[in-house]
Amino acid sequence: MTRTTALRLGAATLLLPVTASCVTVRPPDKPIEINLNVKIEQEVLVRLQRDVDQLIKNNPDAFPQQPEGGVPRQ
Amino acid sequence: MTRILAMLGAALLASAPAAAQPALGQARAAGQVGERYDGYLGLAATADASVRTQVNAVNIKRRALYSQLASSRGVAPGDVGLTAGCELLGRVAVGEAYLLADNRWRRRTAGQSAPVPDYCG
16 A cells, blocks of 8 residues: 555656646748658649649539639639 | 427428529538549539539539540540549639649649640640
8 A cells, every 4th residue: 555655656756847847839940841642743733734734614513613703712 | 489490490491402503502612622634523622512412513523524435435434534624723713722643633823834744735
């Protein structure tokens, strides 16, 4: 019993500095970069762009526009 | 009484399809549903069954369209999806959710430009 209490006290003392330490969050100086491992040939992308635009425009049921108008927002 | 209830039920059923489409728009505006980088819609948060059904229906249509275009242009359907993803990410409105290739859902905040990845060119 006493041994258990002593053990607990010991554990608590060990944990104390950890719990007492303060966590500071500093915003990064550089903009956050997201590494995206997407493999697509630029040439393929450029070649498909016009077709895809038409596809989106001609199939509103597959590409529903937002109610407040279909103008692309930049 | 039974007749009134039956009429009420019929009225509710009749109004269901009309309410189906706005549900998706609302879920999108609320950040529950968003565009994915691969050209498909995805669930950023839990959404009710009707929204999930609509997302699936849209994605089935998109898959068919991408496959069709891919075979006529001799490219992979995934490439068509990624190209569409570039276009669709450019249309993400403020407050809407979107998924990039790191598989993390984010929401476009006010003042933030459309989340078009660099590979989109």
